Amino acid sequence: MTSQTTPAPIIQMQSIEKHFGSVIALAGVSVDVYPGECHCLLGDNGAGKSTFIKTMSGVHKPTKGEILFEGEEMHFDDPRDAITAGIATVYQDLAMIPLMSVARNFFMGNEPTKKIAGMTFFDRKVADEVTMREMKQMGINLRGPDQAVGTLSGGERQTVAIARAVHFGAKVLILDEPTSALGVRQTANVLATIDKVRKQGIAVVFITHNVRHAMAVGDRFTVLNRGKTLGTAKRGEIGPEELQDLMAGGQELVALEGSLGGTV
Amino acid sequence: MSETTQLKPAADERVKKMSSFRRALIRPELGGICGTIAVFTFFVLFAFDSGMFNSQGVLNWSTVSAQFMIIAVGACLLMIAGEFDLSVGSMIGFAGMMIAIFSVTLGWPIWVAIIVSFVLCVAIGALNGFIVVRTGLPSFIVTLATLFILRGFTIYFPQTLENKTIIGGIRDHAEGDWLASVFGGKVLTGFFTWLGNNGLISTFERGTRQGDPVVDGIPMLIVWAIILVIFGHILLTKTKFGNWIFASGGDAQAARYVGVPVNRVKILMFMFTAFCATIFATCQVMEFGSAGADRGLLKEFEAIIAVVIGGALLTGGYGSVLGAALGALIFGVVQQGLFFAGVESSLFRVFLGVILLLAVILNTYIRRMITGER
Known part of the structure:
Protein backbone atom coordinates (compact mmCIF):
# COMPACT_ATOMS: atom_id res chain seq x y z
CA MET A 1 0.00 0.00 0.00
CA THR A 2 1.15 3.44 -0.90
CA SER A 3 0.22 4.87 2.48
CA GLN A 4 2.97 2.84 4.15
CA THR A 5 5.71 4.18 1.91
CA THR A 6 4.65 7.78 2.57
CA PRO A 7 3.88 7.82 6.26
CA ALA A 8 3.00 11.51 6.70
CA PRO A 9 -0.70 12.16 6.22
CA ILE A 10 -1.46 15.03 3.87
CA ILE A 11 -4.59 16.05 5.70
CA GLN A 12 -5.61 15.35 9.28
CA MET A 13 -9.07 16.17 10.50
CA GLN A 14 -8.94 16.10 14.30
CA SER A 15 -12.09 15.82 16.45
CA ILE A 16 -14.11 17.96 14.06
CA GLU A 17 -17.44 19.15 15.44
CA LYS A 18 -20.00 21.07 13.48
CA HIS A 19 -23.23 22.43 14.93
CA PHE A 20 -26.02 24.04 12.96
CA GLY A 21 -28.01 25.84 15.63
CA SER A 22 -29.23 23.11 17.95
CA VAL A 23 -28.41 20.32 15.50
CA ILE A 24 -25.10 18.55 16.03
CA ALA A 25 -24.15 17.41 12.54
CA LEU A 26 -20.65 16.24 13.46
CA ALA A 27 -19.76 15.19 17.00
CA GLY A 28 -16.00 14.81 16.92
CA VAL A 29 -14.84 13.16 13.71
CA SER A 30 -11.16 12.35 13.16
CA VAL A 31 -9.82 11.13 9.83
CA ASP A 32 -6.30 11.05 8.36
CA VAL A 33 -5.74 10.92 4.62
CA TYR A 34 -2.43 9.88 3.05
CA PRO A 35 -1.08 10.84 -0.37
CA GLY A 36 -1.74 8.25 -3.03
CA GLU A 37 -4.47 6.45 -1.16
CA CYS A 38 -8.14 6.22 -1.88
CA HIS A 39 -9.86 6.85 1.40
CA CYS A 40 -13.49 5.84 1.31
CA LEU A 41 -15.91 7.67 3.53
CA LEU A 42 -19.03 5.60 3.99
CA GLY A 43 -22.23 6.35 5.73
CA ASP A 44 -25.95 6.33 5.30
CA ASN A 45 -28.00 9.42 4.49
CA GLY A 46 -27.76 11.95 7.30
CA ALA A 47 -24.61 10.40 8.74
CA GLY A 48 -22.74 13.68 8.28
CA LYS A 49 -20.69 12.78 5.20
CA SER A 50 -21.63 15.92 3.30
CA THR A 51 -21.07 18.20 6.28
CA PHE A 52 -17.73 16.57 6.89
CA ILE A 53 -16.38 17.02 3.38
CA LYS A 54 -17.77 20.54 3.19
CA THR A 55 -15.75 21.30 6.31
CA MET A 56 -12.71 19.79 4.64
CA SER A 57 -13.22 21.82 1.47
CA GLY A 58 -13.77 25.16 3.17
CA VAL A 59 -17.53 25.52 2.63
CA HIS A 60 -18.24 25.18 6.38
CA LYS A 61 -16.05 26.25 9.26
CA PRO A 62 -15.78 23.63 12.01
CA THR A 63 -17.40 24.58 15.32
CA LYS A 64 -14.59 22.73 17.12
CA GLY A 65 -11.56 20.73 16.06
CA GLU A 66 -8.51 21.24 13.90
CA ILE A 67 -7.64 20.72 10.26
CA LEU A 68 -3.96 19.97 9.65
CA PHE A 69 -2.88 20.18 6.03
CA GLU A 70 0.67 18.89 5.39
CA GLY A 71 1.25 19.11 9.12
CA GLU A 72 0.15 22.71 9.50
CA GLU A 73 -3.06 23.98 10.97
CA MET A 74 -5.34 25.54 8.37
CA HIS A 75 -8.33 27.83 8.57
CA PHE A 76 -10.30 28.00 5.37
CA ASP A 77 -12.56 31.02 5.01
CA ASP A 78 -14.10 29.89 1.74
CA PRO A 79 -13.71 27.14 -0.87
CA ARG A 80 -11.21 29.26 -2.75
CA ASP A 81 -8.72 29.02 0.17
CA ALA A 82 -9.01 25.25 0.19
CA ILE A 83 -8.56 25.08 -3.59
CA THR A 84 -5.47 27.29 -3.36
CA ALA A 85 -4.05 24.96 -0.69
CA GLY A 86 -4.66 21.99 -3.01
CA ILE A 87 -7.95 20.54 -1.80
CA ALA A 88 -10.36 20.15 -4.68
CA THR A 89 -13.91 18.88 -4.43
CA VAL A 90 -16.06 17.37 -7.14
CA TYR A 91 -19.72 17.56 -6.22
CA GLN A 92 -22.19 15.07 -7.50
CA ASP A 93 -24.66 17.38 -9.28
CA LEU A 94 -22.61 20.52 -9.33
CA ALA A 95 -19.53 19.36 -11.13
CA MET A 96 -20.21 21.08 -14.42
CA LEU A 152 -21.76 14.49 -22.27
CA SER A 153 -22.97 11.61 -20.15
CA GLY A 154 -23.02 11.77 -16.35
CA GLY A 155 -19.86 9.70 -16.01
CA GLU A 156 -18.02 11.82 -18.57
CA ARG A 157 -19.01 14.95 -16.67
CA GLN A 158 -17.56 13.54 -13.47
CA THR A 159 -14.41 12.60 -15.33
CA VAL A 160 -14.07 16.11 -16.77
CA ALA A 161 -14.47 17.51 -13.26
CA ILE A 162 -11.85 15.12 -11.87
CA ALA A 163 -9.44 15.91 -14.72
CA ARG A 164 -9.97 19.58 -14.04
CA ALA A 165 -9.15 19.23 -10.34
CA VAL A 166 -6.02 17.19 -11.09
CA HIS A 167 -4.86 19.62 -13.77
CA PHE A 168 -5.06 22.50 -11.30
CA GLY A 169 -2.73 20.80 -8.89
CA ALA A 170 -5.05 19.15 -6.42
CA LYS A 171 -3.19 17.23 -3.72
CA VAL A 172 -6.39 16.06 -2.13
CA LEU A 173 -9.35 15.22 -4.31
CA ILE A 174 -12.71 14.93 -2.61
CA LEU A 175 -15.39 13.13 -4.60
CA ASP A 176 -18.92 13.53 -3.29
CA GLU A 177 -20.92 10.46 -4.34
CA PRO A 178 -19.52 10.50 -7.87
CA THR A 179 -21.13 7.20 -8.78
CA SER A 180 -24.53 7.40 -7.15
CA ALA A 181 -26.42 8.63 -10.20
CA LEU A 182 -24.53 6.62 -12.78
CA GLY A 183 -25.11 3.46 -14.72
CA VAL A 184 -22.87 0.41 -14.45
CA ARG A 185 -20.54 1.22 -17.32
CA GLN A 186 -20.19 4.89 -16.39
CA THR A 187 -19.48 3.91 -12.78
CA ALA A 188 -16.70 1.64 -13.98
CA ASN A 189 -15.21 4.54 -15.94
CA VAL A 190 -15.28 6.84 -12.93
CA LEU A 191 -13.72 4.16 -10.70
CA ALA A 192 -10.98 3.67 -13.29
CA THR A 193 -10.38 7.42 -13.28
CA ILE A 194 -10.06 7.36 -9.48
CA ASP A 195 -7.43 4.66 -9.81
CA LYS A 196 -5.47 6.73 -12.36
CA VAL A 197 -5.56 9.75 -10.10
CA ARG A 198 -4.45 7.78 -7.03
CA LYS A 199 -1.47 6.41 -8.93
CA GLN A 200 -0.31 9.97 -9.53
CA GLY A 201 0.17 10.31 -5.78
CA ILE A 202 -2.96 12.32 -5.13
CA ALA A 203 -5.01 11.57 -2.03
CA VAL A 204 -8.57 10.70 -2.98
CA VAL A 205 -11.43 11.00 -0.52
CA PHE A 206 -14.26 8.99 -2.00
CA ILE A 207 -17.67 9.49 -0.44
CA THR A 208 -20.25 6.85 -1.16
CA HIS A 209 -22.93 4.76 0.40
CA ASN A 210 -22.34 1.96 -2.02
CA VAL A 211 -20.09 -0.64 -0.40
CA ARG A 212 -19.30 -2.39 -3.67
CA HIS A 213 -18.00 0.79 -5.27
CA ALA A 214 -15.95 1.48 -2.15
CA MET A 215 -14.47 -2.02 -2.07
CA ALA A 216 -13.52 -1.75 -5.74
CA VAL A 217 -11.02 1.09 -5.32
CA GLY A 218 -10.65 1.88 -1.61
CA ASP A 219 -7.40 1.52 0.35
CA ARG A 220 -8.94 2.46 3.67
CA PHE A 221 -12.51 2.79 4.82
CA THR A 222 -14.00 5.12 7.40
CA VAL A 223 -17.60 4.73 8.39
CA LEU A 224 -19.63 7.65 9.68
CA ASN A 225 -22.81 7.19 11.61
CA ARG A 226 -24.91 9.87 13.25
CA GLY A 227 -22.06 12.40 13.19
CA LYS A 228 -19.41 10.07 14.62
CA THR A 229 -16.68 7.86 13.19
CA LEU A 230 -17.10 4.17 13.74
CA GLY A 231 -13.41 3.61 13.05
CA THR A 232 -11.14 3.25 10.06
CA ALA A 233 -10.23 -0.08 8.50
CA LYS A 234 -7.61 -1.01 5.92
CA ARG A 235 -8.31 -2.91 2.77
CA GLY A 236 -8.42 -6.64 3.52
CA GLU A 237 -9.21 -6.09 7.19
CA ILE A 238 -12.90 -5.74 6.59
CA GLY A 239 -15.46 -7.35 4.37
CA PRO A 240 -18.37 -5.78 2.54
CA GLU A 241 -20.96 -7.28 4.92
CA GLU A 242 -19.26 -5.78 7.91
CA LEU A 243 -19.06 -2.35 6.26
CA GLN A 244 -22.70 -2.52 5.33
CA ASP A 245 -23.62 -3.33 8.92
CA LEU A 246 -21.52 -0.50 10.30
CA MET A 247 -23.08 2.01 7.92
CA ALA A 248 -26.59 1.25 8.95
CA GLY A 249 -25.74 1.06 12.62
CA GLY A 250 -25.47 -2.70 12.94
CA GLN A 251 -28.46 -4.25 14.60
CA GLU A 252 -31.21 -2.45 12.71
CA LEU A 253 -29.92 -3.76 9.43
CA VAL A 254 -29.49 -7.27 10.72
CA ALA A 255 -33.15 -7.28 11.59
CA LEU A 256 -34.06 -5.76 8.25
CA GLU A 257 -31.86 -8.15 6.36
CA GLY A 258 -33.72 -11.04 7.90
CA SER A 259 -37.05 -9.75 6.70
CA LEU A 260 -35.76 -9.03 3.20
CA GLY A 261 -34.04 -12.36 2.81
CA GLY A 262 -30.46 -11.07 2.93
CA THR A 263 -30.59 -8.95 -0.20
CA VAL A 264 -29.59 -5.54 1.21
CA MET B 1 -13.18 16.02 -38.08
CA SER B 2 -12.38 12.63 -39.57
CA GLU B 3 -9.36 12.35 -37.29
CA THR B 4 -11.43 12.59 -34.12
CA THR B 5 -14.03 10.22 -35.46
CA GLN B 6 -11.46 7.50 -35.93
CA LEU B 7 -10.20 7.90 -32.40
CA LYS B 8 -13.64 7.85 -30.86
CA PRO B 9 -14.23 5.05 -28.39
CA ALA B 10 -17.22 2.82 -28.70
CA ALA B 11 -19.37 4.91 -26.35
CA ASP B 12 -19.43 7.78 -28.83
CA GLU B 13 -21.02 5.98 -31.71
CA ARG B 14 -24.34 7.46 -30.64
CA VAL B 15 -23.11 11.02 -31.07
CA LYS B 16 -24.17 12.17 -34.49
CA LYS B 17 -21.51 13.57 -36.76
CA MET B 18 -21.93 17.16 -37.75
CA SER B 19 -20.63 18.79 -40.90
CA SER B 20 -18.39 21.79 -40.31
CA PHE B 21 -20.85 23.95 -42.26
CA ARG B 22 -23.63 23.00 -39.92
CA ARG B 23 -21.41 23.60 -36.91
CA ALA B 24 -20.53 27.08 -38.14
CA LEU B 25 -24.21 27.78 -38.65
CA ILE B 26 -25.37 26.61 -35.26
CA ARG B 27 -24.61 29.57 -33.07
CA PRO B 28 -26.62 31.43 -30.48
CA GLU B 29 -26.98 34.37 -32.86
CA LEU B 30 -28.51 32.28 -35.65
CA GLY B 31 -32.08 33.20 -34.71
CA GLY B 32 -31.14 36.88 -34.72
CA ILE B 33 -29.33 36.60 -38.05
CA CYS B 34 -32.31 34.86 -39.69
CA GLY B 35 -34.69 37.41 -38.22
CA THR B 36 -32.59 40.32 -39.45
CA ILE B 37 -32.41 38.89 -42.96
CA ALA B 38 -36.16 38.21 -42.98
CA VAL B 39 -37.05 41.67 -41.73
CA PHE B 40 -34.78 43.49 -44.19
CA THR B 41 -36.00 41.36 -47.08
CA PHE B 42 -39.56 42.16 -46.14
CA PHE B 43 -39.03 45.91 -46.03
CA VAL B 44 -36.86 46.02 -49.14
CA LEU B 45 -39.73 44.30 -50.97
CA PHE B 46 -42.60 46.30 -49.52
CA ALA B 47 -41.20 49.67 -48.52
CA PHE B 48 -38.18 50.32 -50.71
CA ASP B 49 -39.64 53.40 -52.36
CA SER B 50 -40.94 54.89 -49.14
CA GLY B 51 -37.67 56.58 -48.23
CA MET B 52 -36.77 53.97 -45.66
CA PHE B 53 -33.41 53.30 -47.30
CA ASN B 54 -32.29 56.85 -48.10
CA SER B 55 -30.02 58.71 -45.68
CA GLN B 56 -32.79 60.09 -43.44
CA GLY B 57 -34.62 56.79 -43.43
CA VAL B 58 -31.54 54.83 -42.46
CA LEU B 59 -30.71 57.36 -39.75
CA ASN B 60 -34.27 57.13 -38.47
CA TRP B 61 -34.35 53.37 -37.92
CA SER B 62 -30.76 53.11 -36.89
CA THR B 63 -31.30 55.70 -34.16
CA VAL B 64 -34.30 53.79 -32.84
CA SER B 65 -32.38 50.51 -33.06
CA ALA B 66 -29.40 52.09 -31.29
CA GLN B 67 -31.67 53.08 -28.41
CA PHE B 68 -32.79 49.49 -28.03
CA MET B 69 -29.22 48.25 -28.37
CA ILE B 70 -27.91 50.39 -25.53
CA ILE B 71 -30.33 48.92 -23.00
CA ALA B 72 -30.24 45.46 -24.60
CA VAL B 73 -26.50 45.07 -24.00
CA GLY B 74 -26.96 45.65 -20.28
CA ALA B 75 -30.04 43.46 -20.09
CA CYS B 76 -28.27 40.72 -22.09
CA LEU B 77 -25.21 40.46 -19.84
CA LEU B 78 -27.41 40.58 -16.76
CA MET B 79 -29.70 37.89 -18.14
CA ILE B 80 -26.75 35.63 -18.95
CA ALA B 81 -25.56 36.19 -15.37
CA GLY B 82 -28.95 34.77 -14.35
CA GLU B 83 -30.85 37.89 -13.30
CA PHE B 84 -33.44 40.34 -14.59
CA ASP B 85 -33.75 44.06 -14.20
CA LEU B 86 -37.30 45.33 -14.55
CA SER B 87 -36.33 48.79 -13.34
CA VAL B 88 -34.52 49.75 -16.57
CA GLY B 89 -37.43 51.85 -17.86
CA SER B 90 -37.90 53.67 -14.57
CA MET B 91 -34.15 54.12 -14.31
CA ILE B 92 -34.18 55.89 -17.70
CA GLY B 93 -36.89 58.28 -16.50
CA PHE B 94 -35.19 58.78 -13.16
CA ALA B 95 -31.70 59.40 -14.58
CA GLY B 96 -33.03 61.93 -17.09
CA MET B 97 -35.02 63.71 -14.40
CA MET B 98 -32.01 63.85 -12.08
CA ILE B 99 -29.90 65.47 -14.80
CA ALA B 100 -32.66 68.03 -15.37
CA ILE B 101 -33.11 68.78 -11.67
CA PHE B 102 -29.40 69.07 -10.98
CA SER B 103 -28.75 71.33 -13.95
CA VAL B 104 -31.94 73.37 -14.39
CA THR B 105 -33.40 73.51 -10.88
CA LEU B 106 -30.17 73.50 -8.89
CA GLY B 107 -28.14 75.29 -11.53
CA TRP B 108 -25.15 72.92 -11.50
CA PRO B 109 -22.95 72.75 -14.59
CA ILE B 110 -24.30 70.07 -16.91
CA TRP B 111 -21.18 67.86 -16.69
CA VAL B 112 -21.48 67.76 -12.90
CA ALA B 113 -25.18 66.92 -13.23
CA ILE B 114 -24.39 64.07 -15.66
CA ILE B 115 -21.59 62.60 -13.56
CA VAL B 116 -23.61 62.78 -10.31
CA SER B 117 -26.60 61.16 -12.06
CA PHE B 118 -24.37 58.35 -13.34
CA VAL B 119 -22.94 57.73 -9.88
CA LEU B 120 -26.42 57.79 -8.31
CA CYS B 121 -27.97 55.42 -10.85
CA VAL B 122 -25.08 52.96 -10.82
CA ALA B 123 -25.30 52.98 -7.01
CA ILE B 124 -29.02 52.15 -7.25
CA GLY B 125 -28.08 49.33 -9.64
CA ALA B 126 -25.57 48.08 -7.07
CA LEU B 127 -28.26 48.24 -4.38
CA ASN B 128 -30.59 46.16 -6.61
CA GLY B 129 -27.84 43.60 -7.00
CA PHE B 130 -26.89 43.65 -3.35
CA ILE B 131 -30.48 43.01 -2.23
CA VAL B 132 -30.84 40.19 -4.75
CA VAL B 133 -27.66 38.33 -3.78
CA ARG B 134 -28.09 38.96 -0.05
CA THR B 135 -31.74 37.96 0.31
CA GLY B 136 -31.78 35.35 -2.43
CA LEU B 137 -35.10 36.78 -3.61
CA PRO B 138 -35.85 36.58 -7.32
CA SER B 139 -34.50 39.66 -9.08
CA PHE B 140 -37.89 39.85 -10.80
CA ILE B 141 -39.50 40.92 -7.51
CA VAL B 142 -36.69 43.11 -6.20
CA THR B 143 -36.41 45.12 -9.41
CA LEU B 144 -40.19 45.30 -9.74
CA ALA B 145 -40.12 47.17 -6.44
CA THR B 146 -37.35 49.42 -7.78
CA LEU B 147 -39.48 50.02 -10.89
CA PHE B 148 -42.24 51.55 -8.78
CA ILE B 149 -39.96 53.37 -6.35
CA LEU B 150 -37.94 55.08 -9.09
CA ARG B 151 -40.99 55.93 -11.18
CA GLY B 152 -42.62 57.41 -8.09
CA PHE B 153 -39.64 59.63 -7.37
CA THR B 154 -39.39 60.60 -11.04
CA ILE B 155 -42.89 62.06 -10.79
CA TYR B 156 -42.60 63.35 -7.23
CA PHE B 157 -39.40 65.42 -7.54
CA PRO B 158 -40.33 67.63 -10.51
CA GLN B 159 -43.86 68.08 -9.18
CA THR B 160 -42.66 69.21 -5.78
CA LEU B 161 -39.77 71.32 -7.00
CA GLU B 162 -41.12 72.80 -10.23
CA ASN B 163 -44.85 72.06 -10.17
CA LYS B 164 -44.62 70.24 -13.50
CA THR B 165 -43.71 66.80 -14.78
CA ILE B 166 -41.50 67.89 -17.66
CA ILE B 167 -38.40 70.00 -17.06
CA GLY B 168 -37.12 71.73 -20.17
CA GLY B 169 -34.40 74.20 -20.98
CA ILE B 170 -31.56 71.73 -20.68
CA ARG B 171 -30.25 72.54 -24.13
CA ASP B 172 -29.38 76.11 -23.08
CA HIS B 173 -27.43 74.75 -20.13
CA ALA B 174 -25.72 72.14 -22.26
CA GLU B 175 -24.46 74.66 -24.80
CA GLY B 176 -20.70 74.26 -25.17
CA ASP B 177 -20.41 71.74 -22.34
CA TRP B 178 -17.71 69.16 -22.98
CA LEU B 179 -19.56 66.21 -21.48
CA ALA B 180 -22.95 67.11 -22.96
CA SER B 181 -21.50 66.82 -26.46
CA VAL B 182 -20.30 63.29 -25.67
CA PHE B 183 -23.97 62.31 -25.39
CA GLY B 184 -25.80 64.84 -27.55
CA GLY B 185 -23.28 65.63 -30.28
CA LYS B 186 -22.70 64.20 -33.72
CA VAL B 187 -19.64 62.67 -35.29
CA LEU B 188 -18.31 62.51 -38.86
CA THR B 189 -20.05 65.78 -39.76
CA GLY B 190 -17.25 66.62 -42.20
CA PHE B 191 -17.70 63.28 -43.93
CA PHE B 192 -21.43 63.81 -44.31
CA THR B 193 -20.91 67.33 -45.69
CA TRP B 194 -18.53 65.81 -48.22
CA LEU B 195 -21.10 63.14 -49.10
CA GLY B 196 -23.71 65.90 -49.52
CA ASN B 197 -21.44 68.06 -51.65
CA ASN B 198 -20.72 65.14 -53.92
CA GLY B 199 -24.38 64.33 -54.31
CA LEU B 200 -24.11 60.94 -52.58
CA ILE B 201 -26.76 61.79 -50.00
CA SER B 202 -29.64 64.20 -50.24
CA THR B 203 -29.21 67.86 -49.26
CA PHE B 204 -31.64 70.63 -48.35
CA GLU B 205 -32.89 72.20 -51.53
CA ARG B 206 -33.96 75.55 -50.11
CA GLY B 207 -34.07 77.54 -46.89
CA THR B 208 -31.25 78.80 -44.74
CA ARG B 209 -29.48 75.45 -44.74
CA GLN B 210 -29.56 75.05 -48.52
CA GLY B 211 -26.79 72.76 -49.69
CA ASP B 212 -26.23 71.22 -46.27
CA PRO B 213 -26.83 67.47 -46.09
CA VAL B 214 -30.16 66.47 -44.53
CA VAL B 215 -28.26 64.00 -42.38
CA ASP B 216 -25.32 66.00 -41.10
CA GLY B 217 -23.62 63.40 -38.89
CA ILE B 218 -24.00 60.28 -36.84
CA PRO B 219 -25.61 60.97 -33.46
CA MET B 220 -23.53 60.02 -30.42
CA LEU B 221 -26.39 57.70 -29.44
CA ILE B 222 -25.42 55.37 -32.30
CA VAL B 223 -21.73 55.66 -31.40
CA TRP B 224 -22.55 54.69 -27.81
CA ALA B 225 -24.61 51.74 -29.01
CA ILE B 226 -21.72 50.46 -31.16
CA ILE B 227 -19.18 50.97 -28.35
CA LEU B 228 -21.38 49.14 -25.85
CA VAL B 229 -22.07 46.23 -28.20
CA ILE B 230 -18.36 45.78 -28.95
CA PHE B 231 -17.45 46.15 -25.29
CA GLY B 232 -20.16 43.71 -24.19
CA HIS B 233 -19.23 41.16 -26.85
CA ILE B 234 -15.51 41.24 -25.99
CA LEU B 235 -16.22 41.16 -22.26
CA LEU B 236 -18.49 38.15 -22.62
CA THR B 237 -16.56 36.02 -25.08
CA LYS B 238 -12.93 37.05 -24.76
CA THR B 239 -12.31 37.65 -21.07
CA LYS B 240 -12.09 35.72 -17.85
CA PHE B 241 -14.91 37.82 -16.44
CA GLY B 242 -17.09 36.77 -19.37
CA ASN B 243 -16.60 33.16 -18.39
CA TRP B 244 -17.70 34.08 -14.87
CA ILE B 245 -20.84 35.73 -16.26
CA PHE B 246 -21.78 32.49 -18.04
CA ALA B 247 -20.91 30.43 -14.99
CA SER B 248 -22.89 32.61 -12.56
CA GLY B 249 -26.00 32.30 -14.69
CA GLY B 250 -25.50 28.68 -15.67
CA ASP B 251 -25.25 27.30 -12.16
CA ALA B 252 -24.38 29.73 -9.39
CA GLN B 253 -23.57 27.02 -6.85
CA ALA B 254 -21.29 25.07 -9.17
CA ALA B 255 -19.52 28.30 -10.03
CA ARG B 256 -19.05 29.18 -6.35
CA TYR B 257 -17.51 25.79 -5.62
CA VAL B 258 -14.74 26.39 -8.13
CA GLY B 259 -14.12 29.85 -6.75
CA VAL B 260 -16.04 32.16 -9.10
CA PRO B 261 -17.11 35.28 -7.14
CA VAL B 262 -20.74 34.91 -8.21
CA ASN B 263 -22.16 37.67 -6.01
CA ARG B 264 -19.65 40.19 -7.25
CA VAL B 265 -20.36 39.25 -10.87
CA LYS B 266 -24.11 39.65 -10.39
CA ILE B 267 -23.85 42.98 -8.57
CA LEU B 268 -21.50 44.32 -11.25
CA MET B 269 -23.96 43.30 -13.95
CA PHE B 270 -26.80 45.10 -12.18
CA MET B 271 -24.55 48.16 -12.08
CA PHE B 272 -23.73 47.81 -15.76
CA THR B 273 -27.43 47.59 -16.62
CA ALA B 274 -28.06 50.79 -14.66
CA PHE B 275 -25.08 52.36 -16.44
CA CYS B 276 -26.56 51.51 -19.84
CA ALA B 277 -29.95 52.90 -18.80
CA THR B 278 -28.27 56.14 -17.74
CA ILE B 279 -26.44 56.43 -21.08
CA PHE B 280 -29.79 56.01 -22.82
CA ALA B 281 -31.34 58.67 -20.56
CA THR B 282 -28.51 61.15 -21.02
CA CYS B 283 -28.57 60.85 -24.80
CA GLN B 284 -32.33 61.26 -24.77
CA VAL B 285 -32.25 64.31 -22.49
CA MET B 286 -29.57 65.95 -24.64
CA GLU B 287 -31.55 65.23 -27.80
CA PHE B 288 -34.91 66.50 -26.53
CA GLY B 289 -33.52 69.23 -24.28
CA SER B 290 -35.97 68.16 -21.61
CA ALA B 291 -36.69 65.40 -19.11
CA GLY B 292 -40.17 63.97 -18.66
CA ALA B 293 -41.58 61.89 -15.83
CA ASP B 294 -42.93 59.28 -18.25
CA ARG B 295 -39.70 58.68 -20.16
CA GLY B 296 -38.55 55.12 -20.55
CA LEU B 297 -41.94 53.56 -19.92
CA LEU B 298 -41.93 49.82 -20.78
CA LYS B 299 -38.30 49.99 -21.94
CA GLU B 300 -37.40 47.09 -19.63
CA PHE B 301 -39.62 44.78 -21.63
CA GLU B 302 -38.35 46.06 -24.94
CA ALA B 303 -34.81 45.36 -23.75
CA ILE B 304 -35.74 41.86 -22.63
CA ILE B 305 -37.56 41.15 -25.93
CA ALA B 306 -34.49 42.25 -27.91
CA VAL B 307 -32.27 40.00 -25.77
CA VAL B 308 -34.56 37.00 -26.13
CA ILE B 309 -34.91 37.47 -29.90
CA GLY B 310 -31.10 37.49 -29.85
CA GLY B 311 -30.97 33.97 -28.46
CA ALA B 312 -30.41 34.43 -24.74
CA LEU B 313 -31.96 31.97 -22.31
CA LEU B 314 -34.40 33.63 -19.87
CA THR B 315 -33.07 31.55 -17.00
CA GLY B 316 -29.47 32.57 -17.61
CA GLY B 317 -26.19 30.97 -18.56
CA TYR B 318 -26.63 31.25 -22.30
CA GLY B 319 -26.78 34.08 -24.79
CA SER B 320 -24.92 36.47 -26.99
CA VAL B 321 -24.43 40.23 -27.03
CA LEU B 322 -24.26 40.25 -30.84
CA GLY B 323 -27.55 38.37 -30.86
CA ALA B 324 -29.09 40.94 -28.53
CA ALA B 325 -27.82 43.73 -30.81
CA LEU B 326 -29.48 42.01 -33.79
CA GLY B 327 -32.64 41.65 -31.70
CA ALA B 328 -32.56 45.40 -31.06
CA LEU B 329 -31.99 46.04 -34.77
CA ILE B 330 -34.99 43.87 -35.70
CA PHE B 331 -37.07 45.69 -33.13
CA GLY B 332 -36.08 49.13 -34.42
CA VAL B 333 -36.42 48.25 -38.09
CA VAL B 334 -39.87 46.73 -37.62
CA GLN B 335 -41.14 49.61 -35.53
CA GLN B 336 -39.97 52.27 -37.99
CA GLY B 337 -40.37 50.18 -41.12
CA LEU B 338 -44.08 49.61 -40.61
CA PHE B 339 -44.45 53.37 -40.43
CA PHE B 340 -42.57 53.76 -43.71
CA ALA B 341 -44.58 50.98 -45.30
CA GLY B 342 -47.74 52.81 -44.32
CA VAL B 343 -49.05 49.99 -42.20
CA GLU B 344 -51.51 50.88 -39.46
CA SER B 345 -49.27 51.56 -36.44
CA SER B 346 -51.31 49.46 -34.05
CA LEU B 347 -50.27 46.39 -36.05
CA PHE B 348 -46.69 46.94 -34.86
CA ARG B 349 -47.44 44.97 -31.71
CA VAL B 350 -48.90 42.09 -33.70
CA PHE B 351 -45.77 42.00 -35.80
CA LEU B 352 -43.55 42.16 -32.78
CA GLY B 353 -45.40 39.37 -31.04
CA VAL B 354 -45.13 37.13 -34.08
CA ILE B 355 -41.41 37.81 -34.47
CA LEU B 356 -40.80 37.22 -30.78
CA LEU B 357 -42.59 33.89 -30.90
CA LEU B 358 -40.84 32.70 -34.07
CA ALA B 359 -37.43 33.79 -32.79
CA VAL B 360 -37.87 32.07 -29.47
CA ILE B 361 -39.00 28.82 -31.08
CA LEU B 362 -36.03 28.89 -33.46
CA ASN B 363 -33.63 29.81 -30.64
CA THR B 364 -34.86 27.02 -28.41
CA TYR B 365 -34.31 24.55 -31.22
CA ILE B 366 -30.78 25.83 -31.89
CA ARG B 367 -29.91 25.85 -28.19
CA ARG B 368 -31.00 22.27 -27.76
CA MET B 369 -28.77 21.24 -30.63
CA ILE B 370 -25.80 22.99 -29.06
CA THR B 371 -26.21 22.07 -25.43
CA GLY B 372 -27.85 18.68 -25.63
CA GLU B 373 -30.72 19.82 -23.41
CA ARG B 374 -33.82 17.72 -23.48
Missing part, protein backbone atom coordinates in the same frame (compact mmCIF):
# COMPACT_ATOMS: atom_id res chain seq x y z
CA ILE A 97 -22.44 23.66 -16.06
CA PRO A 98 -24.24 21.91 -18.94
CA LEU A 99 -24.89 25.06 -20.98
CA MET A 100 -21.21 25.91 -21.19
CA SER A 101 -18.56 24.33 -23.38
CA VAL A 102 -16.14 21.77 -21.98
CA ALA A 103 -13.23 24.19 -22.30
CA ARG A 104 -15.11 26.98 -20.52
CA ASN A 105 -16.10 24.58 -17.76
CA PHE A 106 -12.63 23.16 -17.47
CA PHE A 107 -11.11 26.56 -16.79
CA MET A 108 -14.04 28.02 -14.88
CA GLY A 109 -12.58 30.08 -12.05
CA ASN A 110 -8.99 29.45 -13.28
CA GLU A 111 -9.04 30.99 -16.73
CA PRO A 112 -5.70 31.26 -18.53
CA THR A 113 -5.08 34.83 -19.62
CA LYS A 114 -2.98 36.66 -22.15
CA LYS A 115 -2.20 40.35 -22.46
CA ILE A 116 -3.04 42.28 -25.59
CA ALA A 117 -2.18 45.98 -25.52
CA GLY A 118 -2.09 46.03 -21.74
CA MET A 119 -5.51 44.45 -21.36
CA THR A 120 -6.07 40.98 -20.02
CA PHE A 121 -8.01 38.52 -22.13
CA PHE A 122 -9.14 34.94 -21.69
CA ASP A 123 -6.66 32.80 -23.65
CA ARG A 124 -9.08 30.58 -25.52
CA LYS A 125 -6.37 28.91 -27.59
CA VAL A 126 -4.48 27.60 -24.55
CA ALA A 127 -7.76 26.66 -22.88
CA ASP A 128 -8.88 24.68 -25.93
CA GLU A 129 -5.58 22.87 -26.36
CA VAL A 130 -5.20 21.90 -22.71
CA THR A 131 -8.81 20.75 -22.53
CA MET A 132 -8.49 18.49 -25.56
CA ARG A 133 -5.22 17.02 -24.27
CA GLU A 134 -6.47 16.36 -20.75
CA MET A 135 -9.72 14.88 -21.99
CA LYS A 136 -7.88 12.52 -24.31
CA GLN A 137 -5.72 11.37 -21.40
CA MET A 138 -8.83 10.53 -19.43
CA GLY A 139 -10.20 8.61 -22.38
CA ILE A 140 -12.85 11.06 -23.52
CA ASN A 141 -12.71 12.15 -27.14
CA LEU A 142 -14.51 15.40 -27.67
CA ARG A 143 -15.97 16.62 -30.93
CA GLY A 144 -14.24 19.88 -30.08
CA PRO A 145 -13.39 22.00 -27.06
CA ASP A 146 -16.52 24.07 -27.71
CA GLN A 147 -18.78 21.05 -27.28
CA ALA A 148 -21.30 21.77 -24.52
CA VAL A 149 -21.04 19.72 -21.35
CA GLY A 150 -24.77 19.05 -21.66
CA THR A 151 -23.98 16.67 -24.50
